[in-house]
Each structure stands twice: as C-alpha cells, then as structure tokens.
Amino acid sequence: DQQVKQNSPSLSVQEGRISILNCDYTNSMFDYFLWYKKYPAEGPTFLISISSIKDKNEDGRFTVFLNKSAKHLSLHIVPSQPGDSAVYFCAASPTGANSKLTFGKGITLSVRP
C-alpha cells in the first residue's frame, strides 16, 4: 500500500512557465513533508519542506503548498529553468523530525528551453 503517491510520472513545461508537481498521501499520521530533487548519477538533495502547522512555505522560486484536509501537497516552481530538469521526490514523515521518511515514486520534470 503506497502511502505517498506521485501519480504523474513525468511533466514537461516551457522555460519561464510554472511547474506544478503534485503529491498525495494516505497516512493521517504524516505531519512533515519534504521535496527532494535528484539529477542522474547523483543522490537526492533536499529542496524544501513544510510542517503540518503551515499551509505554505516559500524559498525563492520554490513554493510548497499543503492541503491537510485533502491530504495533498504540491510543489510550484516559478519561473521554471532548464536546470530544474530532474526527478522530484515527495517524502513524508509521521514524527515532525526527518527520520524514516516515506518517499513517493518520483516525477521526472523536463523544462524545455
């Protein structure tokens, strides 16, 4: 049973436009959510996080929105750049700390010049 779902395997957007990456979760105990970015032949790197006490967190071009009632979060990248092309993993934790994260399958984002 997949507790963190990234149902769209890929997304292609034009440079300068907004990229919206979606993530759904089923475990009501999750209260801390993170996005990781992964380039080929490299390990995932932390991008942005949000705790359940917030509904929005912003860091430069990256904003994460959390809708607890819908058990849904999304990552917005504005404006998208070719260097953003990577695999993005959504992850969730039940403790508020960052141990034992449960990851989704990932979304491959391609930003076209």
Next chain:
Amino acid sequence: DAGITQSPRYKITETGRQVTLMCHQTWSHSYMFWYRQDLGHGLRLIYYSAAADITDKGEVPDGYVVSRSKTENFPLTLESATRSQTSVYFCASSDRAYGYTFGSGTRLTVV
C-alpha cells in the same frame, strides 16, 4: 572532507555472491539509512539505524544485512546476491533536524 560517501560507485557481481556496500558519514549523525531506487518504485527503505548498535528493518529488508558498530559507518551486505537486487543503492544520514543527506549512490548489477 565532511560529508557522506558511498563505495564502490559501481559494482558488478554474480548471482549467489556476497557483496558489501559501504557508507561513511563524517557528521556524527545519529540516524543512517539505506534505500534502493528502482524504476516504478521510487526510493524504498531497506534498513535504518537510530544509533550505533541499533538497527531496524524498513520496507524491503529481505536478502540484506546491516551492522553499525561505529556511528560513522553503516555497511549493507547482500548475503547471496540475486538478480532482483540489481538496483541503485543510496545511503543517507540525518540528525533529525535538517533532513536527510544522501550519498551519491552505488549502482549494483547482479548477473
């Protein structure tokens, strides 16, 4: 250099062989993890450790063994490698405050 390092980066082994993947971190993070990444499955937790001499199973532990005699090292051993264990393996560490930091991965091929 500070960080988390995995070795080897690439490994080819035969079915039935024992193989050990190494992971070393220099931050003295309490938590360490092993994940495997497979197409269609994302990142799945194999084993994790909350401290030296404390380990526990994750989502897909069968066929793997871990140990953590020192805080900085967390080796992953495939006791008898199978083709289904062909994957990219990532080690990560965490101090529970800033999120996981991942190593660069080990690409393992079992032939």
